[in-house]
Amino acid sequence: MEDEFPKKRNIRPTEKSNLPVVTLLVLVLLVLAMLYVGYEYISDSSTNSEELTSIVVDSSVGQNAEEPVLDEPADEDEAVAETGRKAEEEEPEKPAKKETPAISASSLGGQQITHAVKSGETYSSIAARYNLKTETLKGLNSSVPDIKAGVTKLKVQVKAVHTVGPGDILRVVANEYNVSKGAIMKANGKTRDISERGEKLIIPFPEKK
Template sequence: MEDEFPKKRNIRPTEKSNLPIVTLLVLVVLVLAMLYVGYEYISDSSSNSEELTSVVVDSTLEETVGEPITDEPAPIAAKTDEKAEAVKETVKEPAKEEVKKPEKEEKPAISAASVGGEEITHTVQSGETFSSIASRYNLKTATVQGLNSSVSDVKSGITKLKIQVKAVHTVGPGDVLRVVANKYGVTKEAIMKANGKTRDFSERGEKLIIPFPDRK
């Protein structure tokens, strides 16, 4: 016969676990640690900002920054430009003087009366100069130039010069060059030279130029 009261089965005792409590504590600790770290970080940043704002600005730097910046080398550059211009002017002045044409030498005018004798007109021939013409008539080059002070250059067949000679003799009967030369106190060669003769010969009615015996 079965028992009236059935036997109670063995009930497995419930085991209590502490794991949830430990986990919760760890989480709480972590949260507190994070809050602490965050607070420290915030406090440090605020203190740094206060230090930065509390830094005293150096007045000397402000004065330096406030002063207008001036370009000191500018006066030196200006002086350099002035010196360069002065050098240019001194260099240009000799150049201008070199470009200038030499002034013509004024020939002192000589009057025919001061030389004396008679005046003739000589037409310049090819190759003749003031010097050669003066030698032909036994005159000084300065005398010929002075009598023709307005003439600066002689041109063949164009230029006509005023010449002073002792006399102009018209050849008559028996007037050979030697006789005429003795009459005026000059040499026969001087008469031939003045008249451009290569031979000792003269024709009746010919006008002979008689040069001065002494060079004038």
């Protein structure tokens, strides 16, 4: 017969373990460590970005400093004056106007007449008419800067002035002064081989002077 009161079983004493607490502390420490590392990484990144930004700004400032600075005139008047000065400096020097030396009538000999300049005439055309060099005609009129038709009168040196007498035809007069008949006609503006008694004929030099 079993005992009326069964025997109590031996109950295993419970042991209190600190493992969950330790695990919790370790997890908390890991989380804190991760947070700390993350904060350091974020702060380093921001610092590096600021340094890069400052480097870019500094490089741009350096480039601007190296660019040459042009001096600009204070106002438009100074700019115009400076442009004028540069133009004067760059403008080549004009050659001095060559002056023809004066020539005396006595050095050529012969006789002097006066020629009234007509329209279209020039120094060269007038000189050719009287069988003179252009330089000679200009030298005789060195005081005359420019010639004007109907106003200017030029001094012209010729061999002689002949008054036509009885029987004086152009051929005879030309032989007398040893000048060609064509030269006499040209000097007197003749187109026909005729002359009248009492007419004054201009006798040019036989050779150009």
